[in-house]
Amino acid sequence: GENVEQHPSTLSVQEGDSAVIKCTYSDSASNYFPWYKQELGKGPQLIIDIRSNVGEKKDQRIAVTLNKTAKHFSLHITETQPEDSAVYFCAANAGGTSYGKLTFGQGTILTVHP
């Protein structure tokens, strides 16, 4: 089945700096890669996603890049703010007969210091 590895497990930055979180996946048939943000005491919430027919997608201060050849994708947050502090999860769908079910990475705790 699909295996998703996420790094780093914790990331600490100063307000205004950029943050980058990286994920690798194993299933070459995967074609959907969402990112979720989880605030304390809440469930994960989708912040951005990318499909395999594009290499990069941006939404204001966040962007995601995808390298299908190397099977890795990354989340980039620019001009970080304290409210960006949260746990971030990457995920990939499983291709073939398991199409659609998501496998999640281990999560990254992002702390933005004012």
Added chain:
Amino acid sequence: NAGVTQTPKFRILKIGQSMTLQCTQDMNHNYMYWYRQDPGMGLKLIYYSVGAGITDKGEVPNGYNVSRSTTEDFPLRLELAAPSQTSVYFCASSRGLGNNSPLHFGNGTRLTVT
């Protein structure tokens, strides 16, 4: 819309007790899921359902049961609670199973088994 609602928010069980975690959604989504979240492990899929009357096992189904008698409700049953089931449980729903259907999560149930 309330989205995905989970009850209870917290629960402490003794070993061997049973309980049902409730989940309901008001978005008329066909697909519903149960995930468990353990520290540093991301989210693991327990069971999922593609519609009323249809359920299937995910990655970690042992020790759990589900039912889906209506589109709105997807309860998770623990029959003989074990310490290994101490976790945070998230219910989610989606319109479809493909890459155009993001997951909508509830706020979780924190379960401790002692």
